[in-house]
Amino acid sequence: MPLPAARYATGMTKPTADQIATLGAAFQAFVRRFKLADAGNFDKPLNELDVQTLLYIARHSDCGPTDIARYLGLAATTISSATDRLAKRGLLERHRIEGDRRAVALRLSEEGSARATAQLEAYNALNVTMLERLEPAERETFIRMVTKIAYHED
Amino acid sequence: MPLPAARYATGMTKPTADQIATLGAAFQAFVRRFKLADAGNFDKPLNELDVQTLLYIARHSDCGPTDIARYLGLAATTISSATDRLAKRGLLERHRIEGDRRAVALRLSEEGSARATAQLEAYNALNVTMLERLEPAERETFIRMVTKIAYHED
DNA sequence: ATTGAATAATCCGAACTTCGTCATATCTGC
């Protein structure tokens, strides 16, 4: 069931079809350009899930696999595989914890930590690139709008 | 090798660390909220690669697998698998073309076409949602900025 | 015409990923 065509005449609160199309084209171009520039990054590319897992552990040291599974909405066994891979690469360690001997505390190794911050800096570099393409005076406005869109209640 | 910390003092053309962090957090929140709202879409979820393939064929009817492979930067055999899946679901047809009997012309079926436009409308709906969260007066500014970022030469 | 190289697409097998099922160890409440 197609959406009704945007109404031009009203000038009410709805975005015009032209605005929608322009925004869509811009996003598409943007994603495309950065997807290509993305290639050629690290020693071994590292799975998307593994990256997410790594970053979660970086923010929640000594967490368990179940926490990550809940957070990412995936099966616990999938996280088990991911942590296996990360451990095999020497990026994290599994510690047995005192209070509950069923649980494992996941903690990043030195190298894992470095990888995590490198990953975050890569994300930041993307943001820096975007902001640098705007005039300094425009940046606050842009950030305010993106924030408004992201945190809008409804 | 970590990036140098953003310099606060200069006030030059570099974005501040605060701006970068705020923008990053907003994007993260945005992606997260829409990733969740994304679930529960269609009959059978359909692979990301398959979606890209479907949309490319929608824009370039009667193209060949090699075109798609070049465009998406993937192995030709991967596209073969993708078109297999799409054909098996009845979303596209392979036609033998007159001029070159090695080639196949990929064309969307009725249902594939519907699926493609539905997908595009889903993207549009996302753009509409974003724009509606801004005041009507702000929208042109936002679009102008995104366009500037996306098409910036450098 | 014929041969040989290049090209389009596909088939097959290897490696990897996600996830369901089962097994094991441990905790918690009675």
Added chain:
DNA sequence: GCAGATATGACGAAGTTCGGATTATTCAAT
């Protein structure tokens, strides 16, 4: 203690990408 819940890992099934080989066809040069 004991029954049941919980955390984790082992194993296997299903699905995906991709490199290498294969088939069919076109093109170029003799």
